[in-house]
Amino acid sequence: MSLSVSLRHGFGDFALDLGFDAPQGITVLFGRSGSGKTTIINAVAGLLTPDSGRVVLDDRVLTDTKTGLNLPPNKRNLGYIFQEGRLFPHMTVRHNLLYGSALADRSRTGPGLDQVLELLGIAGLLDRRPTALSGGEKQRVAIGRALLAKPRLLLADEPLAALDEARKSEILPFFERLRDEVSIPVLYVSHSAAEVARLATTVIAIQDGRILRQGPAIEVLSDPMVTPAGVRAAGAVLEARVAVHHPDGLTELDAGGQAIFLPRIDRDIGARLRVRIAAQDVILSKHEPEGLSALNILPAEVEQIRAGEGPGTLVSLRTPAGSVLARVTQRSAGNLGLAPGARCFAVLKSVAVAPQDVG
Amino acid sequence: MDWLSPEEWSAVALSLRVAIWATVLSMPFGIFVAYALARWNFTGRQVVNGLVHLPLILPPVVTGYLLLLTFGTQGTVGAFLAEFGIVFAFRWTGAALAAAVMAFPLMVRAIRLSIEAVDPKLEEAAATLGASRLRVFCTITLPLTLPGILAGAILAFAKAIGEFGATITFVANIPGQTQTIPSAIYAFLQVPGGESAAIRLVAIAIVIAMGALLASEFIARRIARKVAGQ
Numbered sequence: 001m002s003l004s005v006s007l008r009h010g011f012g013d014f015a016l017d018l019g020f021d022a023p024q025g026i027t028v029l030f031g032r033s034g035s036g037k038t039t040i041i042n043a044v045a046g047l048l049t050p051d052s053g054r055v056v057l058d059d060r061v062l063t064d065t066k067t068g069l070n071l072p073p074n075k076r077n078l079g080y081i082f083q084e085g086r087l088f089p090h091m092t093v094r095h096n097l098l099y100g101s102a103l104a105d106r107s108r109t110g111p112g113l114d115q116v117l118e119l120l121g122i123a124g125l126l127d128r129r130p131t132a133l134s135g136g137e138k139q140r141v142a143i144g145r146a147l148l149a150k151p152r153l154l155l156a157d158e159p160l161a162a163l164d165e166a167r168k169s170e171i172l173p174f175f176e177r178l179r180d181e182v183s184i185p186v187l188y189v190s191h192s193a194a195e196v197a198r199l200a201t202t203v204i205a206i207q208d209g210r211i212l213r214q215g216p217a218i219e220v221l222s223d224p225m226v227t228p229a230g231v232r233a234a235g236a237v238l239e240a241r242v243a244v245h246h247p248d249g250l251t252e253l254d255a256g257g258q259a260i261f262l263p264r265i266d267r268d269i270g271a272r273l274r275v276r277i278a279a280q281d282v283i284l285s286k287h288e289p290e291g292l293s294a295l296n297i298l299p300a301e302v303e304q305i306r307a308g309e310g311p312g313t314l315v316s317l318r319t320p321a322g323s324v325l326a327r328v329t330q331r332s333a334g335n336l337g338l339a340p341g342a343r344c345f346a347v348l349k350s351v352a353v354a355p356q357d358v359g
Numbered sequence: 360m361d362w363l364s365p366e367e368w369s370a371v372a373l374s375l376r377v378a379i380w381a382t383v384l385s386m387p388f389g390i391f392v393a394y395a396l397a398r399w400n401f402t403g404r405q406v407v408n409g410l411v412h413l414p415l416i417l418p419p420v421v422t423g424y425l426l427l428l429t430f431g432t433q434g435t436v437g438a439f440l441a442e443f444g445i446v447f448a449f450r451w452t453g454a455a456l457a458a459a460v461m462a463f464p465l466m467v468r469a470i471r472l473s474i475e476a477v478d479p480k481l482e483e484a485a486a487t488l489g490a491s492r493l494r495v496f497c498t499i500t501l502p503l504t505l506p507g508i509l510a511g512a513i514l515a516f517a518k519a520i521g522e523f524g525a526t527i528t529f530v531a532n533i534p535g536q537t538q539t540i541p542s543a544i545y546a547f548l549q550v551p552g553g554e555s556a557a558i559r560l561v562a563i564a565i566v567i568a569m570g571a572l573l574a575s576e577f578i579a580r581r582i583a584r585k586v587a588g589q
Binding site for chain 2: 079084104
């Protein structure tokens, strides 16, 4: 599958002008609110007609303003998961779930009701009405409803943004299972770096209606020049394997041969996972520190330095574990003599990594 | 039941028949016009809105006279329809038409309000799930609008039962033909000794109005509960 999008659209003094291809897996449109992400996803869904543009899914042209072709939403075979769920209030969960599947092309294969109920853990909710569901349950039903329409492509517009942290961590694993177990490609809109880090196969970083950078998540997130959600939210992603669960409550990860100690992670030995290291949780040291409480000290080489408008800089570092971003002051960067190619040590407190940044 | 004279009975029966037909037949048009006013942005929207509301603001006698000019046997539309055997003037069908026209603004207002209260985002969601416009309307918009449609229907029914000015101007006051409860009460009050008959019809009018109101409250509460999902 491949989705190919090129769009130009203006409203007020905002102009969207971009193009991208989304490969298999979860492609995240990553940017601040107001950057144009929802406009893009609505144009793909057919809910918005762009001033000019072309949307092609596999070999099927969905929108082409040159030829005047613009399929209505119901002819596009897409599943759309909205931020607010948008369950039909006058129907039970069962009827909500089956609304799209009754209309889906019978020749297409897709997950069945039993599979979706199991995947999302919503078998017990079938006879309830949406008003009797919690926020997390509603969103799970909305995901199931979209899946059961046998879509060629799933669209998700900030599906977790309206939920609190606990509910978020309840839903995130379902998207991970979706990515890993159901072979439906997903176009996912988010402004949350943590979600991007955990879910994205491909990241398309968007700012003010334009693409800053697109590529594999690991590469885009470790680029100090690309911070669509602001430098405070910057952070690189390491790919690691669970190595040892230590009896003192720490889990040892193996990231490219480098040991990383984090608070206990409930995953089996050998499980692969991603760890997001927030740039502002990383301390840099010119010499290998001794007598330090922080457990993770990684030898590093400076790749790139981006000076911000304020007193801060964003430094990207190459370590045995992968690329790491660090946010330090310009003064420190000067004192340490940081420059591309310079060697230093990156220090990370184990407890600084939040549970939602691991998965 | 001999506590009502045949003349009084025929007025009651005719009123019910006129009001029911007026309500039922104008309902599809009412839903359509309300939907168009609520959801479509077309040129002349304000003109349509004004036309719909005209019977509410015009003196009923004016509306009745306009109906007579248009749908009377000499009127353009009336003469045309007469060729197909459809005659309104001085028939109970004319009373139903007058009642429907007078009640239409009330019906449209109630339905339009409830259509505007349906979140278009739900309709979008249904469309992304593969539903055509017609299916979205029938499975999402219409069920969610049901309380408003019912409220509009009850209002229209009550208005149709009570309609007097336009009816008497358009189809006169012929016992057994076009004499509804209000025109019968009016007629009884014109003759000496007619008060007791008038009082009986007044009581019946109150019973019908209260009955309709209670029935609508009951049904509306059930529908609202169902739509709200409890």
